[in-house]
Each structure stands twice: as C-alpha cells, then as structure tokens.
Amino acid sequence: MTTSDRSETDSATGASAICQRHADAPARWRCAFCDAFLCDACVSVRDIRERTVTVCKECGGRCERIGEEVAERVPEAVGEPVPTSLNLFTFPFQGDGLYILAAGTVVLGLVRTIALFSFAAWFLELVVTFYLATYWLKVIRFVAYDAEELPDWPSVEEDEIVANGLRFTVLVLACTLPSRIYMLQAGGWTGELDTSNPIGWLLTIAGVVYFPMGMLALAVLGDLTAAGPHIVLPAIARVGLAYLPVVGLVLGLIVVETILVALAGAVPLLGPFLSAAITLYLLVVAMTLLGDLYRRHRDAIGWDR
Ligand SMILES: [Zn+2]
Ligand SMILES: [Zn+2]
Numbered sequence: 399m400t401t402s403d404r405s406e407t408d409s410a411t412g413a414s415a416i417c418q419r420h421a422d423a424p425a426r427w428r429c430a431f432c433d434a435f436l437c438d439a440c441v442s443v444r445d446i447r448e449r450t451v452t453v454c455k456e457c458g459g460r461c462e463r464i465g466e467e468v469a470e471r472v473p474e475a476v477g478e479p480v481p482t483s484l485n486l487f488t489f490p491f492q493g494d495g496l497y498i499l500a501a502g503t504v505v506l507g508l509v510r511t512i513a514l515f516s517f518a519a520w521f522l523e524l525v526v527t528f529y530l531a532t533y534w535l536k537v538i539r540f541v542a543y544d545a546e547e548l549p550d551w552p553s554v555e556e557d558e559i560v561a562n563g564l565r566f567t568v569l570v571l572a573c574t575l576p577s578r579i580y581m582l583q584a585g586g587w588t589g590e591l592d593t594s595n596p597i598g599w600l601l602t603i604a605g606v607v608y609f610p611m612g613m614l615a616l617a618v619l620g621d622l623t624a625a626g627p628h629i630v631l632p633a634i635a636r637v638g639l640a641y642l643p644v645v646g647l648v649l650g651l652i653v654v655e656t657i658l659v660a661l662a663g664a665v666p667l668l669g670p671f672l673s674a675a676i677t678l679y680l681l682v683v684a685m686t687l688l689g690d691l692y693r694r695h696r697d698a699i700g701w702d703r
Contacts, residue, residue, distance in 0.1 A: 415464065424465075427452060431459020431539070431620050432556070444544045446696070451543055456556050458539040458549055459620070460702065484541070484690050490682045493547030502551065502678050506530075507671030514670065528563025530677075534685045535562055538617035541689025542696075548682065565622045566613075572625075573609045577601035607634070610648045611641070614688050618701055629701075636698045637691070644691050651684040 415425040417437035425435035432454060434440075441452050441461050452461045490499060509526055513519040532552040540549045552559060580601050584592035592598065611634050612625040619629070634641055655677055662673035696702060 426463065426465060427454075427461040428464050429454035429457060429459045429461050432457040432558070435464070436461060446544050446693075451702075453543045453545075458536055458543060458545065460543065484686070484693070486683050486686050486690065489541075489686050490548055490679060494550075495548040498548050498550060499675075499678050499682070503671060503675045506674035506678065510670035510674055524563075527567070528559050530681075531566035532557050532559045532562040534613070534681060535566070535617040537682055537685040538614060538689040538692070541686050542614075542618055542692035544693060562616075565616050565625070568622060569609070569612045569616060569625050573605035573612065577605055606649055607645050610645055610688055610691075611637075613685075614692055614699075615701075617688070618692060633699045633701070636700065637695045640695065641691070644687060647687055648684050651680050651687075655680040 415428075415435040417423040417425045417440060418434045419440055420437050423437035423439065425437055427436045427438075427441050428434070429436060429441075434454065434456065436454060440455055442455055443450055443452050445451075452463075453459065454461055489495070506526065509522055513522045516522060529552065533549075536549045536552060536557065552562075577598055578591070581591040581593060581595075581598040582589070584595050584598060586592075608630060611630045615624045615630055615633070616622070618624075623629075658676045658680075659673040662669050662676060665672055692699060
C-alpha cells in the first residue's frame with residue numbers, strides 16, 4: 399500500500415487505516431485532537447458519568463470511532479453538574495505525578511541556573527514558555543477527560559510544541575495587551591502606566607476573566623480560533639457564577655507563583671530549583687482546576703458534540 403492509497407482510504411472512512419504507532423494493528427479510532435489514527439492499545443476508555451469517552455493515550459484528546467458501524471450512542475447526560483472527588487492540591491502527586499514533577503523540577507532548575515549566566519536567556523525563556531505551555535494544555539485536557547494522574551512531559555515529536563506555544567502566547571497577549579496599551583497611552587506614552595483610569599482596570603479585569611476559559615478552549619478544542627470570543631464568551635455565560643471562583647483561584651495561584659519565584663531568586667544556588675518546584679506545582683494546580691471546571695460543567699459548556 400502506498401502512502402497516497404492510504405491517505406485516500408483514511409480521508410474516506412478510515413476503514414483500512416493502520417495505527418500510527420503499531421504498523422500491524424488496524425486503526426479503529428481517530429484522535430480529534432492530534433489527528434492520529436489509533437488502535438485499541440493506543441486509546442484509553444473512561445467512564446464519565448453516564449457515558450463512555452475514549453481518549454488518546456498520547457495527547458489526552460477525545461477519539462472518534464472509525465471504520466465499521468458505530469455502536470448506538472448512549473444518550474448524553476444532561477443537567478446538574480456532578481460533584482467531583484478530585485482534590486486539586488494532592489492530584490499532582492497521584493500515580494507517577496511526583497516523579498514527573500521531580501524530573502521537571504531538576505530540568506527547569508538547571509535551565510533557570512543556566513539562564514542566570516547566559517546572554518541568550520531570552521531564548522531559553524521562550525523555549526521553556528512554549529514547552530511548559532504545551533504541558534499546561536495537556537494537563538487541562540487530561541483532567542478534563544477524567545485522567546487519574548498527571549500526563550507525562552510533552553514529547554518533541556508528538557506534542558506540537560511550537561503550535562501550542564504560539565497559541566498560548568497569542569492568548570496571553572490578547573488578555574494582557576489591551577489594558578497595558580490603554581494604560582501606556584493614558585500615561586502619554588512616557589513608558590509610565592497610568593493606573594488612575596477605570597477603563598484600564600476594566601480591560602485588566604476582562605483579560606483576567608477571559609484567560610481561564612480561553613486556556614480551557616485551547617486545551618479541549620485545540621485550534622486558536624477556538625479561543626475566540628464567539629466560543630469563550632458563551633461558555634462563560636453557560637457556566638455562570640460557578641466560573642467566578644475559578645477565575646479568582648487561577649489568578650491567585652499565578653500571583654502567588656510570581657511572588658514566591660521572585661523570593662526564591664534570592665536563595666543562593668538552590669534558588670532556581672526552588673523556584674522551578676514552585677512554578678511547576680502551583681501552575682499544575684491551576685491547570686488541574688481548569689480541567690476540573692470542564693469535568694464538572696462539560697454538558698453546560700457543550701464543546702463535546
Ligand atoms: Zn491524540
Ligand atoms: Zn496502536
């Protein structure tokens with residue numbers, strides 16, 4: 399079978415596609431997130447309340463059945479969000495989580511140590527930001543689909559680090575630049591931020607409220623356009639007041655992380671490792687919170703068709 403044959407069958411029904419990771423296994427699933435054709439060994443099936451969701455083991459995205467007739471669909475659960483037993487602060491340590499975080503702390507600590515003496519620190523920072531952003535999105539997606547422990551670190555071949563990093567960067571800029579630019583121009587472009595005008599603060603609040611649901615949209619739907627207002631704002635409206643504590647907690651965790659990292663910077667030698675542990679733990683908790691928001695309000699948010 400040539401490559402072109404294969405892509406033709408793939409795009410038609412996928413009926414004779416082969417698993418991307420096991421050349422001898424027929425693909426029975428397609429990951430809606432990373433587009434991979436997958437065999438049964440490459441997916442995990444999770445019972446989420448009244449229905450079963452099949453997710454890609456690699457990226458945590460939702461998989462659709464391909465090929466032979468799809469079994470009749472279990473009716474979708476509607477109504478009340480179901481309370482969850484997930485504990486935000488201990489979840490990162492479930493299963494292999496502790497080892498994943500420890501390995502990440504060593505690597506990020508080393509990178510931050512090197513950055514102290516490097517003239518290309520900005521480049522290191524960019525690489526770290528893209529890589530961590532990819533991981534944050536992966537954590538949200540895994541928690542959103544009821545994973546029981548943290549996903550593994552992103553792999554350079556599989557996880558589209560540049561694409562995820564760019565999406566994350568655009569979202570962050572969209573949430574922070576309007577207020578910053580407004581405050582700069584109110585300050586007469588002198589480089590001073592004029593914080594006396596309420597419009598600047600309203601823009602800041604808008605960005606803070608938008609960001610968590612924007613991250614969730616990027617994590618679950620993948621596409622940058624999915625983080626656009628036409629998808630994010632209705633989702634915020636549908637979750638309603640239950641969204642506000644999430645915004646507060648995410649903001650709180652990011653602020654605490656920034657303060658503690660700055661304090662850890664003063665610690666000789668171990669500072670970068672201390673700050674790495676703080677960053678990884680607190681931001682993983684923040685991302686778990688977003689995935690958990692999706693778990694509890696999946697039906698209201700309505701992104702899973
Ligand atoms: Zn996938
Ligand atoms: Zn496979």
